[in-house]
Amino acid sequence: MTPAARVQASIDILNEILAGAPVEKALTGWARRSRFAGSKDRAAIRDHVFDALRCKRSFAARGGAETGRGLMIGAMRSSGQDLAQYFSGARYAPTSVTDAEKDRGFQTEAEALDIPDWLWPEFKASLKDEANAAAIALQGRAPVHLRVNRSRADPVEIIQCLSDEGIVVQPHPACDTALEVTAGARKISQCNPYLEGLIELQDAASQAVTAALDLQPGMRVLDYCAGGGGKALALAARAEGVQVFAHDINPGRMADLPARAKRARAEISLLTSDQVSGQAPFDIVLVDAPCSGSGSWRRSPAGKWALTPKRLLELTRIQAMILESVAPLTADAGTIAYATCSMLSVENDAIVDSFLQEHSDWRSGFRKTWLVSHGADGFYSAHLTRTWIRSNNLKEFSPLIY
Numbered sequence: 001m002t003p004a005a006r007v008q009a010s011i012d013i014l015n016e017i018l019a020g021a022p023v024e025k026a027l028t029g030w031a032r033r034s035r036f037a038g039s040k041d042r043a044a045i046r047d048h049v050f051d052a053l054r055c056k057r058s059f060a061a062r063g064g065a066e067t068g069r070g071l072m073i074g075a076m077r078s079s080g081q082d083l084a085q086y087f088s089g090a091r092y093a094p095t096s097v098t099d100a101e102k103d104r105g106f107q108t109e110a111e112a113l114d115i116p117d118w119l120w121p122e123f124k125a126s127l128k129d130e131a132n133a134a135a136i137a138l139q140g141r142a143p144v145h146l147r148v149n150r151s152r153a154d155p156v157e158i159i160q161c162l163s164d165e166g167i168v169v170q171p172h173p174a175c176d177t178a179l180e181v182t183a184g185a186r187k188i189s190q191c192n193p194y195l196e197g198l199i200e201l202q203d204a205a206s207q208a209v210t211a212a213l214d215l216q217p218g219m220r221v222l223d224y225c226a227g228g229g230g231k232a233l234a235l236a237a238r239a240e241g242v243q244v245f246a247h248d249i250n251p252g253r254m255a256d257l258p259a260r261a262k263r264a265r266a267e268i269s270l271l272t273s274d275q276v277s278g279q280a281p282f283d284i285v286l287v288d289a290p291c292s293g294s295g296s297w298r299r300s301p302a303g304k305w306a307l308t309p310k311r312l313l314e315l316t317r318i319q320a321m322i323l324e325s326v327a328p329l330t331a332d333a334g335t336i337a338y339a340t341c342s343m344l345s346v347e348n349d350a351i352v353d354s355f356l357q358e359h360s361d362w363r364s365g366f367r368k369t370w371l372v373s374h375g376a377d378g379f380y381s382a383h384l385t386r387t388w389i390r391s392n393n394l395k396e397f398s399p400l401i402y
């Protein structure tokens with residue numbers, strides 16, 4: 001396909017998405033109908049579509065309309081490309097740009113930064129001096145990060161093995177298991193270290209959330225919102241003699257976890273909601289809570305535009321409710337590690353502070369926000385520890401002496 005034909009294909013796919021089709025469905029549907037397209041065409045079109053979705057507001061302003069065509073005109077103008085080269089009217093290319101398709105400029109700061117107007121005050125209040133940098137980071141592509149399975153591999157050796165297969169990586173400062181891929185990312189799923197379970201695709205900040213936990217042999221650790229199990233696998237790879245359990249309210253989300261654990265040679269026990277309390281207490285309960293995903297909107301840009309004030313409020317209620325339900329599962333002097341892939345205070349410190357206000361027998365220690373403008377996804381984590389231990393009579397409580 002010519003570069004211009006790829007732009008036309010992106011316009012068609014974006015129109016489907018703007019009409020309500022899920023992003024992946026629109027992309028795979030187009031690929032199925034377009035057998036002539038090669039893998040490079042599909043990758044280039046995917047990049048166009050995701051770039052346009054990340055910058056939907058600003059591209060629409062610069063392209064004169066919130067349509068597939070408007071977004072692609074805005075994309076070309078924003079990156080300083082020669083519009084006539086793509087919008088040429090040649091066979092399979094989009095028709096020439098008309099005088100009506102003007103760059104109308106930005107009306108608000110939020111529009112220029114691709115954040116919904118209603119969210120911008122909350123975003124600024126949460127991120128303060130970093131708000132603009134974080135919004136700009138969310139307009140760009142996410143880096144590709146790998147986690148080295150340190151129970152089986154050494155990062156220095158992995159860097160060499162990957163290099164032998166044409167994949168260039170460098171250590172990431174977020175934690176000692178994290179590598180950033182700088183070339184050859186598309187080869188990862190077929191390379192030997194990946195097939196042998198020595199590396200996993202995982203964002204560096206997501207790795208740092210589990211790396212911040214003080215795991216000791218003999219501990220029982222529950223990943224309560226395990227989803228695909230990325231964090232459960234990272235926990236299992238970190239310390240020998242730690243028993244890792246995984247639970248999700250939607251067990252279907254953990255469907256791939258047994259195969260991933262087998263590949264990593266990790267032992268993870270899957271628990272249904274009915275089984276969790278029977279296995280309690282746990283020394284650490286990791287709550288990687290459902291959230292707005294504001295820290296990972298580069299990867300899932302549709303989420304940025306789908307979020308509403310009502311949904312954000314609903315999410316904060318779910319987060320608070322999940323913290324309530326895991327407190328009784330945690331051992332005396334055990335830890336709840338609350339985490340979100342969000343940078344919004346309402347989903348982070350506000351949830352933790354409100355839990356602490358309601359539960360005088362808990363206190364918080366470690367708290368950290370990873371910002372998307374610092375080279376990984378945006379993340380938050382806080383460790384909550386019970387400060388009272390139950391005596392033999394479960395109704396009596398006695399303070400833990402520090």
Ligand SMILES: C[S@@+](CC[C@H](N)C(=O)[O-])C[C@H]1O[C@@H](n2cnc3c(N)ncnc32)[C@H](O)[C@@H]1O
Nearest residue numbers: 225226227228229230231248249250288289290
């Ligand atoms: C942010 S995702 C987890 C991602 C996962 N930890 C990872 O690293 O790949 C949140 C998960 O929480 C689950 N969830 C939502 N409400 C829940 C609840 N009340 N109890 C347990 N899990 C819940 C969702 O099904 C979803 O899989």
